[in-house]
Amino acid sequence: MSRKTVLSCIQPTGEMHLGNYFGAVKNWVDLQADYDCFYGVVDYHAMTMPYDPKKLRNNTWELIINLIAVGVEPKNLFIQSLIPEHAELNWIFNCYCSYGQLTRMTQFKDKSQSSSESNKDNFISAGLLDYPVLQAADILIYKADFVPVGKDQEQHLELTRDIAQRFNNGVGKEYFVLPDTLYTDTPKIKSTADPNRKMSKSAGEKHYISVFADEARIRKQIKSAVTDTGDSVKGQMSSGVENLFTLLNASGDSPNSYKQLMSDYKAGMLKYSDLKAAVSDSVVDMISAFKENKKALLEDKRGVKYKIKESSAEIRKRAQKTLAEVKDLVGLLNVKF
Ligand code: AMP
Ligand code: TRP
Numbered sequence: 001m002s003r004k005t006v007l008s009c010i011q012p013t014g015e016m017h018l019g020n021y022f023g024a025v026k027n028w029v030d031l032q033a034d035y036d037c038f039y040g041v042v043d044y045h046a047m048t049m050p051y052d053p054k055k056l057r058n059n060t061w062e063l064i065i066n067l068i069a070v071g072v073e074p075k076n077l078f079i080q081s082l083i084p085e086h087a088e089l090n091w092i093f094n095c096y097c098s099y100g101q102l103t104r105m106t107q108f109k110d111k112s113q114s115s116s117e118s119n120k121d122n123f124i125s126a127g128l129l130d131y132p133v134l135q136a137a138d139i140l141i142y143k144a145d146f147v148p149v150g151k152d153q154e155q156h157l158e159l160t161r162d163i164a165q166r167f168n169n170g171v172g173k174e175y176f177v178l179p180d181t182l183y184t185d186t187p188k189i190k191s192t193a194d195p196n197r198k199m200s201k202s203a204g205e206k207h208y209i210s211v212f213a214d215e216a217r218i219r220k221q222i223k224s225a226v227t228d229t230g231d232s233v234k235g236q237m238s239s240g241v242e243n244l245f246t247l248l249n250a251s252g253d254s255p256n257s258y259k260q261l262m263s264d265y266k267a268g269m270l271k272y273s274d275l276k277a278a279v280s281d282s283v284v285d286m287i288s289a290f291k292e293n294k295k296a297l298l299e300d301k302r303g304v305k306y307k308i309k310e311s312s313a314e315i316r317k318r319a320q321k322t323l324a325e326v327k328d329l330v331g332l333l334n335v336k337f
Contacts, residue, residue: 006031006182007144009040009080009135012059013051016066017208018283019189019199022250027148027184029071038142038315039072042080044087044134048127049111050119061301064308066212069294074307075314080138082312085319089137092330094130096166097159102129105155136160140176141319148182157181171329189247192225195240212294215284222247222280227272241265241272244279253282 043060116122164176189199191207199208227240264270327334
């Protein structure tokens with residue numbers, strides 16, 4: 001039986017932290033055993049918000065190295081701008097997507113506000129509005145069955161299915177399969193400095209723990225994690241303590257110590273310092289292998305670049321096949337020069 005196809009992408013903006021690692025990237029790694037996987041670093045998407053052209057290329061390579069260091073196989077990785085068919089399919093899909101639907105996307109509404117606030121001429125790019133159509137092209141060009149993403153992407157996946165459906169109706173053929181989302185089991189990781197908000201880079205330095213930060217910093221951040229927020233309900237675990245247990249479980253701590261600490265908690269005997277020490281040990285232990293991998297990859301940057309250009313070229317063949325079929329279906333010329 002042929003394996004189902006999984007596709008997901010991530011923008012080269014900012015560092016990898018425990019939130020997006022446990023919420024998304026770890027799942028990418030695990031899915032590789034059972035699916036044909038395509039994982040993209042979407043640099044075209046990173047241009048939709050005000051950005052620094054001098055940094056984009058470095059951020060792209062940095063993210064590629066981080067993804068490989070945590071276990072994504074290079075053969076499954078591609079860089080979006082190396083596969084121009086994504087942008088071509090984007091144009092074709094623009095003509096199968098309603099303008100009104102794009103203006104109703106929550107991410108567009110949120111980001112257009114922060115985009116216009118962050119520059120004095122209130123600039124909001126048309127790329128930001130069109131962002132989800134390029135995302136639909138990323139997904140459908142590989143005919144993905146499943147797309148592992150966070151809940152925040154549900155609306156974009158619905159739009160992708162609408163585009164696929166309108167396309168199929170338009171060309172009179174069930175050409176595209178409608179992809180499904182695949183959610184992770186890991187609940188949202190919260191900021192250790194404020195467990196009422198999610199761990200995220202945009203909230204500021206103390207609100208995220210970088211996967212590649214040095215050990216001392218990680219231990220310090222976990223040591224100072226907020227455990228009681230003042231608004232905890234009696235008899236209910238506070239969100240800060242719950243977040244520490246989530247981190248302990250997710251980072252693969254030995255089941256015994258998790259169980260022991262949980263039973264201490266239930267007996268009202270848990271020392272937060274013990275819980276924090278266990279979380280620190282377990283996180284530090286998990287990432288020490290990632291860091292070693294990263295060090296080796298950084299020593300062979302040229303080798304990494306070569307591999308990713310090769311994997312992108314291989315993956316591109318599949319995109320080219322879809323685009324040629326699509327061009328036939330929509331009435332465009334399909335000439336090889
Ligand atoms: P971001 O880093 O915010 O661009 O998100 C990349 C992916 O990681 C998305 O699929 C998010 O849903 C997921 N993600 C980001 N932050 C968290 C978090 N704190 N907890 C769980 N998942 C997250
Ligand atoms: N919009 C996604 C995010 O912000 C990134 C993305 C771009 C994506 N293209 C995709 C995710 C295709 C899944 C599939 O996280």
